Amino acid sequence: MDKHTEHLHDGWHMEHAVAEQVLEDLAFYRTLIVNVCMIGKANSKDWVLVDTGISHYGERILEAAEKRFGKRTPPKAIILTHGHFDHVGSAIYLSKQWDIPLFVHPGEWDYVIGKRDYPVGDSTVGGGLFSLISPFYPTEGVNLARYVERLPEDGSLPFLSEWKYIHTPGHTPGHISLFREKDRTLIAGDAFITVKQESSFAVFTQHQKVHGPPAYFTPNWEEAEKSVKKLADLNPSLALTGHGLPMEGAILQKQLRELADNFREMAIPKHKRKPH
Structure with missing residues (x-):
């Protein structure tokens, strides 16, 4: 674990409604077991929230956002990596509070x-x-029909001109990851994660290692493997995932490449593996 990540590991459990800065314009806030991401420099009026965590965390996400960006500074939009309960739990609350699109x-x-x-x-x-x-x-x-809009098919992201989204299905059919080419920063959602999410011990100690998507919620392993290979080929310099702490540099690239090359053995449960 590098010094930067050690700092995050030591600091994430500070006051519960404080976002942890990863880059000058990227921070995350952990809602019990899952991260929400804030793209935008501190005190900027131009920022975007990625995912909304579990339910009943809306007020704390609001507080963390206000501490980073100032009061009455809503994001331009919320981008959802996918619709599982732990990523959309506070979506309705936040959409109502901020009056912004998803x-x-x-x-x-x-x-x-x-x-x-x-x-x-x-x-x-x-x-x-x-x-x-x-x-x-x-x-x-979840029924977000009053608030949600479709992303364009071309991979562009509203209000995020430097970022693109990559369709990374497998964990869910419409799962996406976000990527910024200029510094190879990746927001991976649950396409891969940096903690063994199946294990409560690993989750609560935040033992850090690149893992496949949460196995209990991943129905299409063939697509999931393709998605991990796609992300590994980007050779990201930093990854912020839906579960676990950020990872960066050579250790991230090495472990992500190993996962992509050995996905069947490392990620797919034995009884789910198709014969070669």
Whole structure:
């Protein structure tokens, strides 16, 4: 773990409504088990929120945003990497408070307007307590129809001219990751993560290592593998993922490449692997 990440590891548990700065224009705030990302320099009026964490964290996200950007400085928009409960939990609350649009990939549309539900969590994937209790996690599609808009098909992102989105399905059909070419910064959502999310011990200690997407909520492993390979080929210099602490530099690139090259053995549960 490098010094930068050590600082984050030591500091994330400070006052609970303070965003942790990763770059001058990128910060994150952890809502119990999942991160929300803030793209924009401190005190800027031009910023965007990525994901909204779990439910009942809306007030704390508001507080963290106010501390970073100032009072009455709403983001221009909310971008959703996907529609799972732990990424959209505070979406309605924040949309109402800020009166701003939400954007989602067209492949995720039915899941965020209440038309379709996600598959129930799969407790058979093993790995720890969070897998075991995953069938009890909410999987009903949330209804954000009043607030949500489709992202354009060309990979561009509203209000984020330096960033593009990459369609990274597998974990969900319309999952996206965000990438900035100039410094190879990646916001990966759950396409891959930097903690073993199946294990409650790893989650609460934030033991850091590149892992595949949360196995209990990933129905399409073939697509998930393609998505990880796509992201590894970008050779990101820094990655901020949906679960776990930021990673950067050679250790990130080495571990992400290893995951991409050995995805079947490292990420896919044994009983889910198709024969060669």
